[in-house]
Amino acid sequence: MTLTVTSTPLLDTISSPADLRQLRPDQLEQVARELRQDLLGQVSRTGGHLSSNLGTVELSIALHYVYNTPQDRLVWDVGHQTYPHKMLTGRRSRMPTLRQLGGLSGFPRRDESEFDAFGTAHSSTSISAALGMAMAARIKGESRRAVAIIGDGALTGGMAFEALNHAGDTHANLLVILNDNDMSISPPVGALNKYLARLMSGGFYSAAREGAKSVLKHTPLYELARRFEEHAKGMVVPGTIFEEFGFNYVGPIDGHDLDALIPTLQNLRERSGPQFLHIITRKGKGYDLAEADPIAYHGPGKFDPAVGLQPAKAGAQTFTQVFGQWLCDMAAADERLVGITPAMREGSGMVEFERRFPQRYADVGIAEQHAVTYAAGLACEGLKPVLAIYSTFLQRGYDQVIHDVAIQNLPVMFALDRAGLVGADGATHAGNYDIAYLRCVPNLAVLVPADENECRQLLSTAFAHNGPAAVRYPRGSGAGVAVLPGLATLPWGRAERRRKRTSTSTSTSTSTHSSRADEALGLSVAVLAFGPLLYAALEAAEGVDASVWNMRFAKPLDVEAVRQAALEHDLIVTVEEGAVAGGAGSAVAEALSQLGLTRPLLHLGLPDQFIEHGERGALLSACGLDAAGIQSAISDFIRRATLAAASKTSRETSA
Numbered sequence: 001m002t003l004t005v006t007s008t009p010l011l012d013t014i015s016s017p018a019d020l021r022q023l024r025p026d027q028l029e030q031v032a033r034e035l036r037q038d039l040l041g042q043v044s045r046t047g048g049h050l051s052s053n054l055g056t057v058e059l060s061i062a063l064h065y066v067y068n069t070p071q072d073r074l075v076w077d078v079g080h081q082t083y084p085h086k087m088l089t090g091r092r093s094r095m096p097t098l099r100q101l102g103g104l105s106g107f108p109r110r111d112e113s114e115f116d117a118f119g120t121a122h123s124s125t126s127i128s129a130a131l132g133m134a135m136a137a138r139i140k141g142e143s144r145r146a147v148a149i150i151g152d153g154a155l156t157g158g159m160a161f162e163a164l165n166h167a168g169d170t171h172a173n174l175l176v177i178l179n180d181n182d183m184s185i186s187p188p189v190g191a192l193n194k195y196l197a198r199l200m201s202g203g204f205y206s207a208a209r210e211g212a213k214s215v216l217k218h219t220p221l222y223e224l225a226r227r228f229e230e231h232a233k234g235m236v237v238p239g240t241i242f243e244e245f246g247f248n249y250v251g252p253i254d255g256h257d258l259d260a261l262i263p264t265l266q267n268l269r270e271r272s273g274p275q276f277l278h279i280i281t282r283k284g285k286g287y288d289l290a291e292a293d294p295i296a297y298h299g300p301g302k303f304d305p306a307v308g309l310q311p312a313k314a315g316a317q318t319f320t321q322v323f324g325q326w327l328c329d330m331a332a333a334d335e336r337l338v339g340i341t342p343a344m345r346e347g348s349g350m351v352e353f354e355r356r357f358p359q360r361y362a363d364v365g366i367a368e369q370h371a372v373t374y375a376a377g378l379a380c381e382g383l384k385p386v387l388a389i390y391s392t393f394l395q396r397g398y399d400q401v402i403h404d405v406a407i408q409n410l411p412v413m414f415a416l417d418r419a420g421l422v423g424a425d426g427a428t429h430a431g432n433y434d435i436a437y438l439r440c441v442p443n444l445a446v447l448v449p450a451d452e453n454e455c456r457q458l459l460s461t462a463f464a465h466n467g468p469a470a471v472r473y474p475r476g477s478g479a480g481v482a483v484l485p486g487l488a489t490l491p492w493g494r495a496e497r498r499r500k501r502t503s504t505s506t507s508t509s510t511s512t513h514s515s516r517a518d519e520a521l522g523l524s525v526a527v528l529a530f531g532p533l534l535y536a537a538l539e540a541a542e543g544v545d546a547s548v549w550n551m552r553f554a555k556p557l558d559v560e561a562v563r564q565a566a567l568e569h570d571l572i573v574t575v576e577e578g579a580v581a582g583g584a585g586s587a588v589a590e591a592l593s594q595l596g597l598t599r600p601l602l603h604l605g606l607p608d609q610f611i612e613h614g615e616r617g618a619l620l621s622a623c624g625l626d627a628a629g630i631q632s633a634i635s636d637f638i639r640r641a642t643l644a645a646a647s648k649t650s651r652e653t654s655a
Ligand SMILES: Cc1ncc(C[n+]2csc(CCOP(=O)(O)OP(=O)(O)O)c2C)c(N)n1
Pocket: 051, 052, 078, 080, 081, 121, 122, 123, 124, 150, 151, 152, 153, 154, 155, 181, 183, 184, 185, 283, 342, 343, 344, 366, 368, 393, 396
């Protein structure tokens, strides 16, 4: 560890930016040292995003020092780099609760602090939101300022350019700060990145220019520098792309140098019209291990800062690892396979695939819309694209799924990771909606493996399918089922029955001979499970003697299995780790209605509300999606149904 603090602590005196603004400029470097050290200690104890936050320490201090927050609006892009901002805005004492149930969010939230001007966690939204705020200030006749802080990775998202295009034409009092650390989660990709690198390498002129402006302001030398700048701009240096968009471009400057940052921001705050400040920072700044490996420290779990991250202990295989292995094996077997990631190489398990098949790998940047349509183009030419994408991020490419893939019935395969609750990232990253938003799209199949081995089998099944298909699997590991080698497929659209209720009574039985709770109440139960909750459902079924089907497909639904379940049982229970509204359970209800079968239905899944951050298992339990929760929901339902039936009978008798 390289961080040491010597003088009397200043950080403890800062409980809001107003306190920070009381300090002399020459004290701010000490604040930065203390803040960085505290940040490292805090994140090492809770886990969370580290590299990006170590890189925004000086920027956060400078922004709150110069701008009159919260009246002036700071809009952070993605928001994974806002821990220093949180610590300066009255939330330092709550850092030990970071990303835990009931604790601080890992991202900005309007309901957490008045200093969080805009909630975020998906990238590339900051310029649009800050522009909206700048224009609102103008419309309302207010003199507030709006600042968007966006990373070089987030700038690759199309939305950022839509906003730049709009902003440059508005004369809005908007400052866009490009926090360029030459990294996304993985190394940055694309022509824009190369362009930024060129700006950076040619940046000495600009830096000197801006440094001169700030330092020499109000002196005759400043006028000289200004004239030189104008001459040089026109004659020597071509306008930057940001100037072509209508912004006044300043930089690049060193984003860790408070002596450069503060006067530059003071200067920019007084200017009107769209301003663009390009700063250069280092991901992981100040912690040697993170500087050396910003990818590993992008979002680590808990660790000891003195020794750093240790190799993970061999544990259960994650679904992501199952996918990564399958991708390599299938690529070796079928040279038409092309793997695509929108900037999530590590998270999606594609590191090995890139290493082995570089020609068939593409990181397209944070560009989910493009990723989907790019895959569609590949499919048109007979290739077999596999787009590995987090469920939550596919929301960005929804129109492309329908318009570019499904309508044309193209064989694009979506490997949907992080389906269901994700835990510490919370509501913004939850993959709760994909079954609902995909199953309504014609031609598109939705496969829901129950365990690791079935995940591999259904990946092969989707890949073999001659049309669009999504395979959804959750974060982390599942039941721990051993994954068999081979690329065998499973029957298309077919569920498997995993448990038969032991009682022989018929669906309309009123038997009270069994000791089991449901039997006593006279209802037989069929559970239709979609995805890894199958195992909790099987456990619950032991308690209520239910039949259980592993449905495997949310679409095409195995209607025969639904019919059989309905004909043999009184109550149908659906279980899924996805939104109940419009989810797989709804598909079962639709099927029953089409079959003309009426059965009481109990849909177990995620409720119609955003689920906060917390430990994934605990959140699932809180939603009633563990074995105990499923069993008690079924027993309660039966009890209520039986009571309702009894009361109806007694009303009829007395009438
Ligand atoms: C729409 C969307 N896609 C993907 C992500 C995942 N993601 C979070 S941070 C990040 C990299 C952002 O890079 P940059 O903006 O340069 O910030 P840095 O991590 O370098 O601080 C990615 C890909 C996301 N949050 N939102």
